[in-house]
Amino acid sequence: MTDTGYSSQKTTVQITTTSATTTTSSTSNGAKIGPDVGYIKTIPGILRIVEIVLNFICIICASVATGYWGNGFHEAASFFEFVAVVGFIWTLVFFFLYFLKIVYVVTRVPWLIIDLILCAVWVVLYVIASIVAATKGGYHSSMAAAAVSIVNLGFLV
Numbered sequence: 001m002t003d004t005g006y007s008s009q010k011t012t013v014q015i016t017t018t019s020a021t022t023t024t025s026s027t028s029n030g031a032k033i034g035p036d037v038g039y040i041k042t043i044p045g046i047l048r049i050v051e052i053v054l055n056f057i058c059i060i061c062a063s064v065a066t067g068y069w070g071n072g073f074h075e076a077a078s079f080f081e082f083v084a085v086v087g088f089i090w091t092l093v094f095f096f097l098y099f100l101k102i103v104y105v106v107t108r109v110p111w112l113i114i115d116l117i118l119c120a121v122w123v124v125l126y127v128i129a130s131i132v133a134a135t136k137g138g139y140h141s142s143m144a145a146a147a148v149s150i151v152n153l154g155f156l157v
Contacts, residue, residue, distance in 0.1 A: 031104040039099050048095045055091055058084035062133075076136035080129040087122050094118075 039045040062081035065073070094115055097103050103111045 031101050033100055033102055033105050036099055036101050045095075045098070048091065048098070051091050052088065052095060055084055055088035059088060073136050076132045080133045083122070083125045083129040087126070090118055090122075 040049070059081060062077050062084055065077035065080075097111065
């Protein structure tokens with residue numbers, strides 16, 4: 001064997017590849033914002049629509065009565081109208097939050113607790129407004145109808 005002066009060494013090159021995987025998580029449970037026609041057919045949807053209609057009837061009754069003056073009647077009708085209008089607005093807002101499935105997409109907000117608190121506050125306000133309407137309304141038919149609107153409380157609860 002002849003020595004050529006070169007050593008016969010094998011060099012091994014190891015190539016390491018790493019791959020990174022990105023995992024995304026969604027808190028919306030796969031729900032997307034859009035109209036949910038099925039909500040209108042559910043019992044909560046039907047009750048919410050009935051509540052909107054009853055609030056609107058209360059607004060009409062109180063609006064007719066606010067034109068009369070005397071013996072605290074105008075103030076009673078105005079307070080009742082305030083309660084009915086704000087109740088109508090927040091009921092519409094929550095109806096569209098559920099109808100458009102925003103409640104199921106934005107999960108960081110405690111929607112049920114907010115709805116519960118608003119309903120509890122509005123039950124108390126409707127009781128007070130109905131009592132004031134019954135005592136100050138006298139014999140005016142629209143205030144009598146507004147005072148009987150305590151039926152609306154059943155849908156708020």
